[in-house]
Amino acid sequence: MDPELEAFIALFPPATLDDPATERENFTKLATSVPQPDTSAMDVEDRIVPGDPDVAIRVYRPRDAQGAIVWLHGGGYVMGDLDTEHPWAARLAEGSGAVVISVKYRLAPENPFPAALDDVYAVLNWTAGHAAELGVTPDRIAIGGHSAGGGLAATAALRARDEQGPAIRFQLLNQPSLDDRQETWSARNFTDTPWVNRDKIAAMWRHYLEGRPAPSPYAAAARAADLSGLPPAYVASAEFCPNRDENIDYAVRLMQAGVSVELHQWPGTFHGSQAILSAEVSHRQIAELGGALRRALAE
Template identity: 70%
Template sequence: MDPELEAFVPLLPSADLSDPEACRKIYDELAAARPAPDTSGLEVQDRTVPAEPDVAVRIYRPAQARGAVIWMHGGGWTVGTLDTEEHWAARIAATSGAVVISVAYRLSPENPFPAALDDAYAVLTWAHEHAAELGTDPDRIAVGGHSAGANLAAAMCLRSRDQQGPPIRFQLVNEAILDDRQQTWSARHFTETPWNTRDVRATALRHYLGSRPATPYAAPARADDLSGLPPAYVATAEFDPNRDEGIEYALRLLQAGVSVELHQWPGTFHGSMAIQSADVSQRQLARLGEVLRRALAA
């Protein structure tokens, strides 16, 4: 493990999604303890996207932005808010030069699949229809997220392709949980890794799926056909149960004729990018902005 990251491991609280309210409280407190993000040079606005039900979003708009990114937070579909995600969203807007639309999708287990996906897809549709109002190009919309949010981004691409929905220029899939079957090497062997363990994954999936069987829109690794999807940046952490399903997703995209950049970050663990004092975290964050800037400028 990267020594800068390893020093923080004993300080990390355990994630117990079996008690969603307690876990949300811990997650909120950790986010609130961090320094406020630098939003100078950004216009930040809270909006409500009309849907059933309406969806709250927070928009981060840099000067002279052309493209937009629909951004979904992580947290096992169980924790996370617009406030806890502002550190990621503001940084991505500043480094990518794109309008970042951070989505407060409904959380499970109170709102199981497909509630979160429906919310995210409603925001995608709204952003495409209101591109002029947002000051962006309707043909330069990307989707992205971390962990469960990356699952939603990949699922949005499948749904938009299948339903001839709004065009998606690019997908950013960071440390995604994509497969409910837990049969990859990393899912079977990384059972007690920091933040994300086999039990955490299983509980998150149980909350999210509820009583429904997994479909490709809930677990994109189950999709038989990945052709016709947007180009992708897929990032994985070395010590993460999610690692191998991310790598397999990238390889399957390539085999389906989709352009992919796959970046496996050595020495990292799931969510370690939040330890922003580490050099590797700074490089990971910078890379997110760089690939989005390039993809939306092309």
């Protein structure tokens, strides 16, 4: 474990999702303890995307923005909202120079699959249809997220490919949740890792899928048999994370399907440890996400 991260492990709440209401409170407290970014160099606006139901979004628009990304918060499909994601969405906008559309998708267990994906897909379509209003072109729209948000980004990319939906230029997948089967080495063996462990991942999938196996790749992207024709991707994994091996496996399968991929495995890190901003490795992780998105939208 990176020593700069190890000193903060005790400050993270217990790794559990057994009581969603309590865990949402804990997650909010953790998010608000993070130093807030300076957004004076960008416009930040809350909006509503029409849908069934409507979806709340927060738009971060840097000056002279180049491209846009539909960005999806983490929280195990159970926690998180626009406010908890604010520090990271703003930093991504600053680091990439892209318009960031942060999405408040519906949460499980109250709203299991496919509610969150439907919300994300509605915002993706809205973004493509309002590209000119956002100051970007429709061919420079990416999708991405962290943890469960990364999983939603991957499934939305699959759905867009299959339904001939909006053209997605790039996938930015940070420690994504991709496989409900939990059969990889890291998923089976990381039972006591900080913040996220095997039991917490199992609870996450149980809430999202109502205790059943994923019914399709739109619920868990790793179940897709065919990954060809998907957008280029940046995939990042944390060394001490149950998702680590499924992240690496998915990146390799994308490459084998002819998709261009940048894969970064961060040694000494754990799931979500980039929230510890005093650590040098966290600054590198955040900078890489912004840099990868900037490069992808500028090409």
